[in-house]
Amino acid sequence: MSRKRSIEEINEKIRKGRAVVLTAEQVAAMGREATPAEVAEKVDVVTTGTFGPMCSSGMFINFGHTDPPMRMEKITLNNVPVFGGIAAVDAYVGATETALPHDQYGGAHVIEELIAGKDVLLQATAKGTDCYPRTEVKTLINKATVNEMIMFNPRNAYQNYNVAVNSTSKMKFTYMGTLLPSFGNATFSTSGELSPLLNDPEMRTIGIGTRIFFGGTTGYVAWHGTQFNTGKPVNEHGVPIGNSATLALIGNAKEMSTRFIRAAYFEKYGVSIFVGVGIPIPVLDEEMAQRVMVRNSQIETNIIDYGSPGHDLLGRVNYESLFSGEITLNGKKIRTAPLSSVRVAREIAETLCREITAGRFMLTAPVEAFRKTTGLNSLEIRL
Amino acid sequence: MKSRRFVLTFPPEATGEPITYNLIRKFDIMVNIVKADVSPGQVGHLVMEMTAPSKILKEGMEYMKERNVECVPIDRTITYQKDLCVHCGACSAVCFAGALTMNRSTAELVFDAEKCVVCELCLTACPLKLFSIDLG
Numbered sequence: 151m152s153r154k155r156s157i158e159e160i161n162e163k164i165r166k167g168r169a170v171v172l173t174a175e176q177v178a179a180m181g182r183e184a185t186p187a188e189v190a191e192k193v194d195v196v197t198t199g200t201f202g203p204m205c206s207s208g209m210f211i212n213f214g215h216t217d218p219p220m221r222m223e224k225i226t227l228n229n230v231p232v233f234g235g236i237a238a239v240d241a242y243v244g245a246t247e248t249a250l251p252h253d254q255y256g257g258a259h260v261i262e263e264l265i266a267g268k269d270v271l272l273q274a275t276a277k278g279t280d281c282y283p284r285t286e287v288k289t290l291i292n293k294a295t296v297n298e299m300i301m302f303n304p305r306n307a308y309q310n311y312n313v314a315v316n317s318t319s320k321m322k323f324t325y326m327g328t329l330l331p332s333f334g335n336a337t338f339s340t341s342g343e344l345s346p347l348l349n350d351p352e353m354r355t356i357g358i359g360t361r362i363f364f365g366g367t368t369g370y371v372a373w374h375g376t377q378f379n380t381g382k383p384v385n386e387h388g389v390p391i392g393n394s395a396t397l398a399l400i401g402n403a404k405e406m407s408t409r410f411i412r413a414a415y416f417e418k419y420g421v422s423i424f425v426g427v428g429i430p431i432p433v434l435d436e437e438m439a440q441r442v443m444v445r446n447s448q449i450e451t452n453i454i455d456y457g458s459p460g461h462d463l464l465g466r467v468n469y470e471s472l473f474s475g476e477i478t479l480n481g482k483k484i485r486t487a488p489l490s491s492v493r494v495a496r497e498i499a500e501t502l503c504r505e506i507t508a509g510r511f512m513l514t515a516p517v518e519a520f521r522k523t524t525g526l527n528s529l530e531i532r533l
Numbered sequence: 534m535k536s537r538r539f540v541l542t543f544p545p546e547a548t549g550e551p552i553t554y555n556l557i558r559k560f561d562i563m564v565n566i567v568k569a570d571v572s573p574g575q576v577g578h579l580v581m582e583m584t585a586p587s588k589i590l591k592e593g594m595e596y597m598k599e600r601n602v603e604c605v606p607i608d609r610t611i612t613y614q615k616d617l618c619v620h621c622g623a624c625s626a627v628c629f630a631g632a633l634t635m636n637r638s639t640a641e642l643v644f645d646a647e648k649c650v651v652c653e654l655c656l657t658a659c660p661l662k663l664f665s666i667d668l669g
Contacts, residue, residue, distance in 0.1 A: 201619065201621075202621070203621075203660065254662075327623045327626050327627075327658060328623075328626060328627045328654065328657065329626075330626075330627060330629065334629065335626045335627065335629075337623070337626050412619055412661065413661075414661060415660055415662065416623075416660055417657040417658065422660070424619060424621070424660075473637065474637075475634070475635070475637070485626075485629075487622045487625040487626030487635070488621065488622035488635065489621055489622060489623050489626075489660075490621065490622075491619045491620045491621045491622070491640070492620075492640035493619070493620035493639070493640040493641050494619055494620065496640060
């Protein structure tokens with residue numbers, strides 16, 4: 151009979167300073183020698199991490215009221231339009247929104263500057279109402295002057311993602327970086343065996359309400375992410391191939407750090423944002439142990455031709471090969487490069503490991519498990 | 534003795550002549566090829582370091598000019614703000630010269646300036662815009 155433990159039992163061990171916490175890389179290495187039963191016996195928690203560009207991100211902000219008050223309508227922060235179609239002084243700063251014509255500066259940069267404590271220029275106009283008579287405002291704000299900065303990212307921490315190549319004779323500029331012509335390179339964007347959802351592919355321990363490391367502070371899983379898809383094929387190790395599940399995350403941006411939230415600009419594509427996410431996985435039983443022991447060689451993904459209009463599927467490859475710096479496709483050797491930082495992902499997993507070991511971060515059971523889905527809707531052109 | 538790095542561009546008709554061989558044999562120039570992309574019948578590129586007394590180097594360049602081989606010295610260098618780098622690897626994707634690579638064990642970016650051919654692709658590929666050209 152293999153060892154089983156509950157999240158409450160693990161938390162009790164954390165409180166007493168007796169929990170055995172390892173990073174996903176450490177447990178993957180351990181798994182070369184140890185069996186799942188042995189890992190389940192020895193390890194209580196495995197910490198994961200990822201730090202990659204995650205476009206579907208943004209931040210709610212409440213500016214506080216002016217005197218006389220104003221119902222802000224058209225709002226910009228450092229000339230970046232932000233969404234003001236909610237209550238009087240609430241707004242949503244979308245990470246990918248840009249300050250035209252300067253399309254290399256956008257919402258992500260505003261978010262990073264606010265987190266860094268810098269002043270940001272707020273400009274807004276309104277028609278003026280009886281209860282909100284003011285019609286314009288121009289002032290400086292920073293994280294100390296505003297009421298809330300709530301990061302809410304509708305789609306983060308993709309469970310696996312495609313590898314991008316370019317079959318054409320021209321350079322392609324994409325969110326997967328600059329793709330050299332004639333299969334000159336291949337880019338990929340997950341932290342492999344360190345990645346949160348690849349260590350719990352069925353999301354047994356991750357669900358609504360899960361406490362996580364988010365941008366340098368504590369955050370929570372708010373919901374399943376947009377484009378959440380649990381219908382993707384899985385390989386013999388139980389790992390979905392290609393982009394599948396996602397997470398919607400929430401956290402206090404005032405407490406975040408620019409070490410784990412960084413604005414990015416991808417040439418001729420646009421603005422994005424690097425987001426740092428780490429999730430602790432409780433090793434409840436032998437089956438979970440088997441999951442967290444997953445190695446890069448066991449995680450596979452699809453090679454997609456970003457040069458073809460239909461994004462043709464060209465093959466399949468594992469992360470061991472991708473991290474080696476070279477893959478072979480149809481007999482041709484292609485140089486590979488990551489877009490997601492394993493260096494920072496490792497730092498996140500190690501930070502979480504330290505926090506849990508020190509009793510400062512307790513694990514949570516999901517308030518509710520995610521639903522299963524069968525696939526995604528496409529947008530049909532009906533007119 | 535002087536060492537300088539050059540980008541040589543060969544017209545299609547010059548690729549049949551052993552230019553590099555002649556630079557070594559006829560001019561006694563020490564040659565270190567950094568990168569080569571030369572195919573018969575096509576425009577070719579060669580990045581190489583040449584070491585010789587200034588006078589000899591000048592003669593070698595004159596010899597190449599007579600054969601329509603363009604010879605442009607690389608005086609510029611690429612620098613980047615290492616302290617702000619997040620080691621994502623996007624720059625290494627475009628660095629065909631192999632100057633920017635990811636260290637497998639530390640997962641950190643490694644920049645080998647010796648291999649850099651100053652193609653400038655990293656300037657735009659870096660999502661944090663940390664690279665710049667040092668004009669020396």
